[in-house]
Amino acid sequence: MSGRRDVNGGQVPRDAVFIDVEVDAALAGDPALVAKLTEVCPVDIYAQNSDGTVRIVRENLDECVLCELCINAAPAGTLRVLKLYSGESLPAA
Numbered sequence: 001m002s003g004r005r006d007v008n009g010g011q012v013p014r015d016a017v018f019i020d021v022e023v024d025a026a027l028a029g030d031p032a033l034v035a036k037l038t039e040v041c042p043v044d045i046y047a048q049n050s051d052g053t054v055r056i057v058r059e060n061l062d063e064c065v066l067c068e069l070c071i072n073a074a075p076a077g078t079l080r081v082l083k084l085y086s087g088e089s090l091p092a093a
Contacts (some may be wrong), residue, residue, distance in 0.1 A: 010062065010092065015034030017058070017061045017062050017081070017084065018061075018062055018084050018085045019022055019062055019064040019066075019081060019082065019083065019084065020061060020063045020081075020082040020084055021045065021052055021056060021061070021070070021079065021080065021081055021082065022079070022080045022082065023056070023074075023078070023079050024060060024077070024078035024079065026078065027054070027075065027078040027079060028053055028054045029052075029053050029054075031048070031053075032047045032050075033073075033074060034053065034054045034093055035044065035048060035073065035077075036050060036073045036074075037070050037079075039073075040069040040072075040073045041070055042065065042067065042069070042072060043060055043063035043065065043068060044057055044060050044063075045057055045060045045061060045063070045064060045070070064081065066081065066083075066090060068081070068090055068091070071090055071091055
């Protein structure tokens, strides 16, 4: 696989992002909570589909500033921000 080395010595694909998010299915389908996510994220990672469900704007993921505003807006345990470069996640376990 061509690419660059990550901090742990593994290969990182050229098109890899450094941040990802995991959204619980119940949160992803709640139009009011999804609207709140779209409102609080300063880099527009979250968008709302016409049916009210969440859409992750993949091209904006690496713009994440790890501010935790989305985590604080969501019910506990329903959203995680993954730091793909270190294996850590927010909120910290």
